[in-house]
Amino acid sequence: MTVFHRNETRDPLPERLRGGVVAIGNFDGVHRGHQSVLERALEEAAARGVPALVLTFEPHPRTVFRPDTPVFRLTPAPLKARILEGMGFGAVIEYPFDRTFSELSASDFIHRVLLEWLHASHVVTGFDFHFGKGREGGPAFLMAAGGENGFGVTLVDAFRDENASVISSSFIRSLLGQGDVSHAAGLLGYRYTVEAEVIDGKKLGRTLGYPTANMRLPPEVELRTGIYAVRFRRADGSLYDGVASFGRRPTVDSDGEALLETFVFDFSGDLYGEVCSVSFFGHLRDELKFDGLDPLVAQIRKDEDEARALLSGVTPLSDIDRRINFA
Ligand SMILES: Cc1cc2nc3c(=O)[nH]c(=O)nc-3n(C[C@H](O)[C@H](O)[C@H](O)COP(=O)(O)O)c2cc1C
Numbered sequence: 001m002t003v004f005h006r007n008e009t010r011d012p013l014p015e016r017l018r019g020g021v022v023a024i025g026n027f028d029g030v031h032r033g034h035q036s037v038l039e040r041a042l043e044e045a046a047a048r049g050v051p052a053l054v055l056t057f058e059p060h061p062r063t064v065f066r067p068d069t070p071v072f073r074l075t076p077a078p079l080k081a082r083i084l085e086g087m088g089f090g091a092v093i094e095y096p097f098d099r100t101f102s103e104l105s106a107s108d109f110i111h112r113v114l115l116e117w118l119h120a121s122h123v124v125t126g127f128d129f130h131f132g133k134g135r136e137g138g139p140a141f142l143m144a145a146g147g148e149n150g151f152g153v154t155l156v157d158a159f160r161d162e163n164a165s166v167i168s169s170s171f172i173r174s175l176l177g178q179g180d181v182s183h184a185a186g187l188l189g190y191r192y193t194v195e196a197e198v199i200d201g202k203k204l205g206r207t208l209g210y211p212t213a214n215m216r217l218p219p220e221v222e223l224r225t226g227i228y229a230v231r232f233r234r235a236d237g238s239l240y241d242g243v244a245s246f247g248r249r250p251t252v253d254s255d256g257e258a259l260l261e262t263f264v265f266d267f268s269g270d271l272y273g274e275v276c277s278v279s280f281f282g283h284l285r286d287e288l289k290f291d292g293l294d295p296l297v298a299q300i301r302k303d304e305d306e307a308r309a310l311l312s313g314v315t316p317l318s319d320i321d322r323r324i325n326f327a
Pocket residue numbers: 201202203204205206210211212214227243244245248249250251252261262263286287288289290296300303304
């Protein structure tokens with residue numbers, strides 16, 4: 001068993017990873033459309049007996065072109081790497097992306113990155129992948145370059161869901177903005193998941209009988225505020241059901257920042273400083289401003305019951321979902 005390699009630099013690639021099948025793309029969310037491209041790369045690699053790699057770019061190229069509007073990332077690099085590892089890839093290349101790199105011509109990208117650096121034997125991308133300065137290189141260019149330079153190319157057609165709609169990261173972001181985490185899960189193939197350190201709060205939760213693990217999400221996250229049924233994973237891998245509130249807590253803290261606060265079921269202990277993850281299974285309601293703490297606590301009790309009921313019946317949507325939320 002070789003270990004998964006996360007490559008975050010332009011330093012020479014370890015020898016054992018050269019000559020592989022390379023899937024290229026940003027793959028933010030690693031949604032079911034991305035998975036159809038990625039599965040093809042895994043099949044090609046298995047058939048040839050060579051490593052399977054993903055070439056992706058960090059930071060997300062749109063963040064480099066428009067620094068003041070950071071992209072709402074469905075899968076920040078660490079989560080993306082974990083999903084790809086679970087799928088069976090040998091490595092993810094998080095190639096450093098900056099303005100200078102974006103000026104490389106499509107031909108230079110092929111020669112310097114794919115050939116001289118990765119020694120790619122085969123490339124797999126989606127039908128609409130473009131690369132090089134001004135997106136000048138498209139599928140036809142890549143096919144021709146493969147023919148000239150002796151690497152194979154597989155272009156994977158648009159994946160359509162059950163309703164014949166093309167799945168896109170931006171549509172999934174908009175669903176999360178509406179709080180529709182179940183529709184988002186259907187398109188991702190797994191429940192939307194965030195990861196962050198548990199930080200200190202007002203220490204009020206414990207006095208209400210509902211201690212909550214508080215997390216700060218990146219400001220560009222556009223998840224709708226509200227109350228959700230969730231699964232909570234600790235750093236040691238243990239899994240718990242829970243109920244979480246994402247928002248500004250108008251009842252106790254009207255001008256505070258938005259926080260994700262999870263009441264973890266059947267748990268007691270210290271979570272401060274631990275990096276934990278939260279996966280969203282269902283949106284229960286919007287956040288409300290209550291007239292005092294008693295009605296808030298009464299509502300949280302109902303939320304807990306509702307979340308327990310919802311979570312008691314859930315099943316994995318895919319192997320990825322099983323690894324993240326069930327195993
Ligand atoms: C399931 C759940 C539902 C919540 N719903 C609301 C709400 O509708 N309105 C609100 O102001 N705060 C809501 N809260 C947030 C509580 O006000 C908050 O958890 C409490 O103030 C504890 O804060 P602390 O963790 O900083 O001590 C909710 C919390 C949980 C766990």
